[in-house]
Amino acid sequence: MKKIIKILFIQLSKLPFSILYGISTFLYFLIYYIIRYRRKIVQNNLLIAFPEKSEQERIQIQKEFYKNFTDFMIELIKTFSMKEEDYDERIKFVNVEVAQQCREEKKDVILLIGHMFNWEWLTGISMDLNLEHTYAVYKKVANNFFDQGVHESRARFGTIPLSVKEVVRTMLKLPNDGSHAFLFVADQSPYKSRIHYELNFFNRLSPAFNGYDKIARKKEYAIVYVDMVKVKRGKYEAHLKRILPDNDKFRENEIVEKFYTELERNIKTNPSLWLWSHKRWKYTSGIDYQL
Numbered sequence: 001m002k003k004i005i006k007i008l009f010i011q012l013s014k015l016p017f018s019i020l021y022g023i024s025t026f027l028y029f030l031i032y033y034i035i036r037y038r039r040k041i042v043q044n045n046l047l048i049a050f051p052e053k054s055e056q057e058r059i060q061i062q063k064e065f066y067k068n069f070t071d072f073m074i075e076l077i078k079t080f081s082m083k084e085e086d087y088d089e090r091i092k093f094v095n096v097e098v099a100q101q102c103r104e105e106k107k108d109v110i111l112l113i114g115h116m117f118n119w120e121w122l123t124g125i126s127m128d129l130n131l132e133h134t135y136a137v138y139k140k141v142a143n144n145f146f147d148q149g150v151h152e153s154r155a156r157f158g159t160i161p162l163s164v165k166e167v168v169r170t171m172l173k174l175p176n177d178g179s180h181a182f183l184f185v186a187d188q189s190p191y192k193s194r195i196h197y198e199l200n201f202f203n204r205l206s207p208a209f210n211g212y213d214k215i216a217r218k219k220e221y222a223i224v225y226v227d228m229v230k231v232k233r234g235k236y237e238a239h240l241k242r243i244l245p246d247n248d249k250f251r252e253n254e255i256v257e258k259f260y261t262e263l264e265r266n267i268k269t270n271p272s273l274w275l276w277s278h279k280r281w282k283y284t285s286g287i288d289y290q291l
Contacts, residue, residue, distance in 0.1 A: 069275075071234070098240045100130075103179070111226055112225050116275075135159070137184050139188065186259055204281055213256050217250050227241060228273060229270065243259070
């Protein structure tokens with residue numbers, strides 16, 4: 001059955017974007033109006049993040065989010081058969097020379113991004129970085145079929161998938177010589193039992209994954225934030241921005257704080273591009289904005 005489903009997905013991915021985005025539009029109406037997938041969670045998250053906006057403004061962001069969400073689902077399927085020229089046409093990397101500057105400094109790079117659509121297409125950055133190895137750090141998903149599919153899509157065009165269980169060992173083993181890059185989707189919410197750090201995110205105390213902070217400071221990696229912009233349907237720009245310490249070296253959790261500062265700015269500029277459908281503030285203190 002899994003093989004049959006995989007074949008179907010591969011065949012579906014070969015359809016032109018025009019047809020696939022037509023399917024996405026249908027999925028939007030189905031998920032938003034009929035299934036109402038996680039509508040309460042999205043509404044509550046938007047109320048927490050944007051209490052100053054009117055209800056109508058939040059509803060508009062919500063609708064745009066679901067349109068972007070279904071586009072993302074279709075684009076994820078499309079990765080099964082995308083070619084190098086497809087990535088060149090669909091995503092543009094801006095200010096990529098930042099990574100080259102890090103290479104000249106003999107520093108490996110940690111690329112930090114949030115769940116901004118379409119973060120999965122960032123795996124194509126390995127072709128632009130022109131480094132010896134680019135690793136995409138991933139967390140295994142529950143569904144084995146989709147986990148394998150995402151794993152394979154991230155392995156295309158030279159990007160090496162690296163599980164969270166392997167990442168520290170790999171980073172400690174490799175020399176910090178400017179020839180490696182590590183891509184982290186860094187706004188993951190830790191399990192309640194594994195909350196070691198919290199910070200202010202949209203004016204609410206929020207648990208933050210900070211596992212990369214210690215290794216980044218220990219190895220003195222260069223830190224680069226990736227700002228995602230959706231130019232139009234199916235066209236994205238990824239802007240690279242160097243994150244620097246306030247002093248000579250990063251203090252503890254300074255990288256995490258600056259990442260979330262950049263992410264919040266990114267979200268406020270393009271609010272419908274962030275993944276609002278997860279309970280981001282599930283285990284935090286503070287005012288509880290409930291609908």
